[in-house]
Amino acid sequence: MTGIRDIIFVTGNLNKLKEVQMILAKNESDDDINLINKELDLEEIQELDLKEIALAKCKQAVSMLGPGHAVFVEDTALTFDELNGLPGAFIKWFVKSLGLNKIVKLLDPFENKGATAITTIAYADENGEYHVFQGFTKGRIVESRGPTNFGWDSIFEPFESNGKTYAEMEKLEKNSISHRGRAFDEFKQFLFK
Template sequence: MAQQEIVFVTGNANKLKEIQKILAPVTNYKLINSALDLEEIQESSLEQIATKKVKEAVSLLPSGTPVFVEDTALGFDALNGLPGAYIKWFLKKMSLDELIKILDGFESKTGKATTTIAYSDANGKIHIFQGITHGNIVSKRGSEEFGWDAIFEPLVSEGNLGIETYSEMSKDLKNEISHRGKAFRAFKDFLLSN
């Protein structure tokens, strides 16, 4: 049986490589990429943002094309989850050093990383998958090439503080414990069972 193509809408080459590694091998699907320019609504709900984007992608692709989008947030506990879904826009206007300075007046330096995937199957039914990782917001350590990875030190297990930021750890370890890894493993399990 031929592999069915599934479209991942992203213009981020680093994200594409990471997802290809996490999803491999999903034997009945061939992951292809499309850098469609989708409208990103300003909304605090990742589910609403991702659903809107996948619906727009469906309208731009040939009928019946399975397609998925992914949105990621970084929320600070001291700020009741902000910047959250707005993290991308914060990073366009400020450096990582400036971003963590926001927490200077707060005792809590913890946060939550969340990835939400919206997948529209060949019949147009939308499925949502989400992964969450809790961690500490720290002074930047490691490479700054992948968003805010250099300031997020994940909790490796409940009650056990991590000692590395996402940027400092191996790609395999990051994919194993990260919010994105958790969301995409749930998505992968869904694809393998359908």
């Protein structure tokens, strides 16, 4: 398939939108994606299974937008080794109610500060078929370093980052090793196959 494809990305997070536009822009074929941003008020089911959360949100979006549209949602989680996968999908609410410093302090009693950043993409094609993609980056939780304007980036130090937090990395460098970059690489391979 060649040409321009309209795909709706359901998000209200402009930082996330910019990152995704950068990631999806790198394409060697003649195909191109016209990313259309829609901010919809989607309910998030209370669930630990990240795929189930993303699929439920994607199905809501399809219901709200109507059939015949290619649409995707993206959900990000941060799991702590010592907390058996928590905060997981609830990390956004942990950041909002506790703040970054208190989240770091949650791990004070533990020697293991290991964490995994996970992005889950749920995509519905124009025919209403659903597909799920995930990307993972392992790292550790550290004291906040770098700008604090993008979620928990300043407290997550990927093992592959040469000692930098996500917040301290240049966008292209971050995208090359990030959970989001990896999930969208899978998504792109699917879209351009």
